[in-house]
Amino acid sequence: MAHADEAAIFNKDEAKVNWHDKALWFVRQKRDKSAHNVQGWETLRDLASAIKANVLSNLDDYLIQFEENAKKNGVTVHWAADAEEHNKIVHSILQKTNVKKVVKSKSMLTEECHLNPYLEANGIEVVDTDLGERIVQLAEEPPSHIVLPAIHKTKEEVDVLFQEHLGTKPSNGDPQYLTNEARKHLRDKFLKADAAITGVNFAVAETGGFVVCTNEGNADMGAHLAKVHIACMGMEKLIPQEKHLGVFLRLLARSATGQPITTYSSHFNKPAKGTEMHIVIVDNGRTEQLSREDFRASLHCIRCGACMNTCPIYRRSGGHSYKATIPGPIGSILSPGKDLTKHSSLPFASTLCGSCSDVCPVKINIHEQLYKWRQIITKDVPQPVVKKTTLKMAGRVLASSKMYGIAGKSARFMLKHMPKFIIYSKLNAWGKARDLPEVKNSNFDEWYKNRQKK
Ligand code: SF4
Numbered sequence: 001m002a003h004a005d006e007a008a009i010f011n012k013d014e015a016k017v018n019w020h021d022k023a024l025w026f027v028r029q030k031r032d033k034s035a036h037n038v039q040g041w042e043t044l045r046d047l048a049s050a051i052k053a054n055v056l057s058n059l060d061d062y063l064i065q066f067e068e069n070a071k072k073n074g075v076t077v078h079w080a081a082d083a084e085e086h087n088k089i090v091h092s093i094l095q096k097t098n099v100k101k102v103v104k105s106k107s108m109l110t111e112e113c114h115l116n117p118y119l120e121a122n123g124i125e126v127v128d129t130d131l132g133e134r135i136v137q138l139a140e141e142p143p144s145h146i147v148l149p150a151i152h153k154t155k156e157e158v159d160v161l162f163q164e165h166l167g168t169k170p171s172n173g174d175p176q177y178l179t180n181e182a183r184k185h186l187r188d189k190f191l192k193a194d195a196a197i198t199g200v201n202f203a204v205a206e207t208g209g210f211v212v213c214t215n216e217g218n219a220d221m222g223a224h225l226a227k228v229h230i231a232c233m234g235m236e237k238l239i240p241q242e243k244h245l246g247v248f249l250r251l252l253a254r255s256a257t258g259q260p261i262t263t264y265s266s267h268f269n270k271p272a273k274g275t276e277m278h279i280v281i282v283d284n285g286r287t288e289q290l291s292r293e294d295f296r297a298s299l300h301c302i303r304c305g306a307c308m309n310t311c312p313i314y315r316r317s318g319g320h321s322y323k324a325t326i327p328g329p330i331g332s333i334l335s336p337g338k339d340l341t342k343h344s345s346l347p348f349a350s351t352l353c354g355s356c357s358d359v360c361p362v363k364i365n366i367h368e369q370l371y372k373w374r375q376i377i378t379k380d381v382p383q384p385v386v387k388k389t390t391l392k393m394a395g396r397v398l399a400s401s402k403m404y405g406i407a408g409k410s411a412r413f414m415l416k417h418m419p420k421f422i423i424y425s426k427l428n429a430w431g432k433a434r435d436l437p438e439v440k441n442s443n444f445d446e447w448y449k450n451r452q453k454k
Pocket residue numbers: 255300301302303304305306307308330356359360361362363364366
């Protein structure tokens with residue numbers, strides 16, 4: 001189904017849509033306040049964008065430098081061309097170390113590679129330990145947001161879910177009680193796990209170390225308790241030097257949730273005595289995206305989620321309506337690069353208002369890239385006949401002021417005299433949820449000419 005059809009399903013529950021919209025707008029406002037409190041915020045954004053552009057232009061060198069330094073630190077580095085290879089590598093590490101229970105902290109890359117079902121099919125228990133991720137895992141749903149994975153769920157829904165899976169008492173959605181219960185449940189999983197899988201927010205080429213940011217400390221808890229730590233990273237996660245972290249860490253938390261810093265920004269450099277540390281560096285379509293000049297800047301993304309929180313379409317259509325691992329504006333640029341036909345409706349899920357580009361901490365020209373995909377899709381992907389014909393006609397009318405005048409006159413006449421049931425029929429998508437504006441007697445041209453005469 002196209003994005004609009006999926007969004008229509010989410011829109012059936014109006015109260016939930018309003019709540020979802022408000023919750024995300026609240027986060028956007030927190031981001032604004034936090035950003036305005038930093039002197040030189042725009043300079044930071046420029047710096048971040050320039051650093052990422054430098055990384056992408058020299059990616060081969062930085063990757064090799066990172067691998068060399070990580071190896072010197074005693075870390076085993078693996079390379080995966082695609083999701084399948086990534087999953088096989090992770091599984092083989094777990095097999096070799098005889099691991100049966102894994103705790104995982106939030107990693108959009110492992111979602112992208114569908115690691116959980118792969119490991120589960122091979123008899124390994126995988127528990128997501130970020131609270132939001134655990135909620136969607138128990139609900140057997142994918143995350144709907146990259147920072148707030150369960151933002152589509154109300155606390156009452158979580159209450160019911162926990163009663164069913166964790167045996168909690170009904171609490172009318174008491175967040176304190178539910179969080180405490182989740183904490184107890186996860187504590188047990190941490191203590192029994194043999195391996196921990198984490199994502200990577202930033203990998204430092206200069207040192208071979210990497211940084212993982214969480215608000216719950218779950219990555220640290222998992223990695224410090226288990227004998228094996230596997231960190232999975234997209235190959236674009238590199239930054240050249242440790243000093244560059246100062247730029248990105250200041251931008252990431254403020255853009256994501258409005259916090260001055262993520263609660264835990266943990267630096268991992270080498271395995272502790274008696275443990276193993278592995279890094280799996282994954283391509284999975286990133287090289288191809290790098291080769292598309294118009295879209296390569298999309299690889300600057302540091303996954304803060306700000307473009308989702310600000311997008312009027314995302315806020316009112318919900319993350320699941322995108323049917324992609326990364327939803328929202330940035331996902332609508334990344335997904336068509338992977339499967340143009342399947343994701344051809346996504347670049348149209350935008351008003352092109354540019355708010356996403358305005359808030360993006362690494363200054364990705366998101367709305368311009370969405371517009372570029374639209375141009376490619378209308379050429380390369382067969383469009384519905386009705387849409388094609390209507391747009392062709394609209395193009396002719398809009399190209400001629402005479403035809404535009406005649407069309408306007410006829411439309412004004414019809415809207416005034418046609419019965420309401422025809423005007424508000426199935427064909428009028430605009431009129432489904434709102435009244436049409438009051439019809440004037442003349443258009444701007446006529447009004448202006450009359451005014452000049454007077
Ligand atoms: S595109 Fe920009 S705003 Fe959106 S998630 Fe990535 S870094 Fe954040």
